[in-house]
Amino acid sequence: MDKAGIARLTSNNNYFEDFEVGQTIRHARGKTMTELENVNITNMVMNTAQGHFNLDQMSKTPLGKILCYGGVNFSLVLGLASQDTVENALAEIGLNNIQLKTMVFHGDTLYAYSRVLEKRESDREDAGIVVFKHWGVNQNKELVAELERTALIKKKSHWLEN
Amino acid sequence: MSEFEEMLESAVLRKRGQGFHSFEEGETIHHHWGRTITEADAIQFSHLTLAYNPLYFNREYAKAHGHPDMVVNPQLVFNVILGLSVEVCSEGLGGPFLGVYDLKYLEPVYPGDTLTAVSVTESKRESESTEGRGVITWFNEGFNQHGNKVIEFRRTNLAIWKGAMGGPKSKKEKNDG
Numbered sequence: 001m002d003k004a005g006i007a008r009l010t011s012n013n014n015y016f017e018d019f020e021v022g023q024t025i026r027h028a029r030g031k032t033m034t035e036l037e038n039v040n041i042t043n044m045v046m047n048t049a050q051g052h053f054n055l056d057q058m059s060k061t062p063l064g065k066i067l068c069y070g071g072v073n074f075s076l077v078l079g080l081a082s083q084d085t086v087e088n089a090l091a092e093i094g095l096n097n098i099q100l101k102t103m104v105f106h107g108d109t110l111y112a113y114s115r116v117l118e119k120r121e122s123d124r125e126d127a128g129i130v131v132f133k134h135w136g137v138n139q140n141k142e143l144v145a146e147l148e149r150t151a152l153i154k155k156k157s158h159w160l161e162n
Numbered sequence: 163m164s165e166f167e168e169m170l171e172s173a174v175l176r177k178r179g180q181g182f183h184s185f186e187e188g189e190t191i192h193h194h195w196g197r198t199i200t201e202a203d204a205i206q207f208s209h210l211t212l213a214y215n216p217l218y219f220n221r222e223y224a225k226a227h228g229h230p231d232m233v234v235n236p237q238l239v240f241n242v243i244l245g246l247s248v249e250v251c252s253e254g255l256g257g258p259f260l261g262v263y264d265l266k267y268l269e270p271v272y273p274g275d276t277l278t279a280v281s282v283t284e285s286k287r288e289s290e291s292t293e294g295r296g297v298i299t300w301f302n303e304g305f306n307q308h309g310n311k312v313i314e315f316r317r318t319n320l321a322i323w324k325g326a327m328g329g330p331k332s333k334k335e336k337n338d339g
Contacts, residue, residue: 001226009216009223029212037210044203045238045245046195048178049252070259071244072211075237079211087215090227091267092236095315098262147262 007160010087015156016119016128023116025084030111030139031076033104038068047071068104074145077136080112085134088159089151090127098147102138109139117148126158179254182296182321185283191300193246193279199234201273207238234271239313243304246279247317251300257320260297265315269306276307284316294324 031037042052051058052069059065086092104110118131130153136145163171208218216223217233224232252259271277281300289295297320304313 001222006223006226009220031212041207041210041241042245044207045241046197046248047241047245048249071241075207075211075213075241078237079208079213082212083214089215089217091270094267095240095265096263098265100259100261 003159004161011083012156012160014084014153015088015160016130016153017156019116019119019130019153021116021119025081025114027080027084027112027114029080030109031080032107032109033068033073033076034106037076038066038072038104038106041072041075042069045071063103065105068106068108070100070145073100073104073110073136074098074147076110077112077134077145077147078149080110080136081114081132081134085114085130085132086149086151086153088154090154091152093129093150093152096148096150098145100145101143104138104144108144110144111137113137122152124152125155127152127154129153177254178249179252180250181254181256182286182288182298182323184254185286185298187283187285189283191247191250191281191283193250193281195246196276196278197242197246198276199238199242199271199273201232204232204234204238204273207241208235211235211237213237229270229272231272231274234273234275236267236271236313239267239271239277239304240265240315242277243279243302243313244317246277247281247300247302251281251298251317252319255298255319255321257295257322260318260320263316263318265313267313269310269312271306271312275312277312278305279303280305294322296321296323 039053051067055066113135115133117133120129122129131150133148138144205219213235218235221232280303284299284301286298299318302315302317306312
């Protein structure tokens with residue numbers, strides 16, 4: 001795969017040069033959380049907390065239903081934000097200040113928003129570091145999760161043929 | 163009484179998880195099981211969470227960026243390392259996860275890699291204002307089969323051992339060591 005072949009596979013508006021500190025993005029797609037996401041991912045990562053997959057037990061608590069696992073909630077928020085922010089990342093370097101604010105249940109729909117917090121050069125010429133803050137919001141516009149993601153993002157100057 | 167009825171009455175609940183009081187600051191916990199990450203895991207996770215970076219699902223694209231194979235979505239790596247720690251570090255606490263901080267993805271993980279999880283109990287503090295509440299913070303690390311650290315993070319949980327969330331718990335039911 002040559003440079004042009006690589007560049008054809010991703011968008012051309014989300015390289016390092018395209019981000020500006022303070023830029024705030026409302027992402028186009030939402031996704032409804034179902035058993036397919038919550039129960040499936042909770043079980044595939046061997047999270048053994050049965051509040052995320054035992055409906056009988058949860059039906060006897062005041063919540064009355066299965067509670068979605070927070071790791072799935074914020075992973076979905078990061079996913080919803082990914083195409084506009086890290087589609088052209090060479091690597092995701094880290095996360096910080098991950099906070100879960102509102103409980104999520106099967107049938108809730110999550111949407112994502114992102115803001116560019118910081119932009120700086122990296123130790124390689126062809127990519128720079130961008131720090132994003134992401135917010136996950138449910139169908140009632142309640143804040144579900146917030147977190148920061150740092151990624152190493154390709155520069156147009158090196159990866160796009162002009 | 164049928165054997166079935168007798169069995170239901172005599173079966174002893176084998177509890178899982180441990181409570182606030184059985185954690186000690188500075189202890190190292192080697193978590194159970196480990197997990198080999200397959201290509202199916204990696205792709206399924208990325209697609210279910212709509213994580214659209216071709217490094218996570220296009221092998222040729224990943225190879226063109228110097229990787230030997232597609233890269234496992236780092237959020238799957240995080241969730242597996244956290245998942246392996248849940249039995250010890252969450253199931254007996256009765257309280258929610260409060261936050262994750264200072265998470266670093268240190269090395270790429272590839273399909274076929276096997277991950278194991280270690281937690282160090284960094285601090286535990288009983289609430290001064292509410293009886294039966296406490297907060298524990300662990301430093302978590304995930305390693306691959308070569309012993310290289312692929313991830314580290316701090317994770318904080320609320321522990322509740324009186325008047326648990328989700329309904330009152332009797333003293334007998336709690337699982338504090």
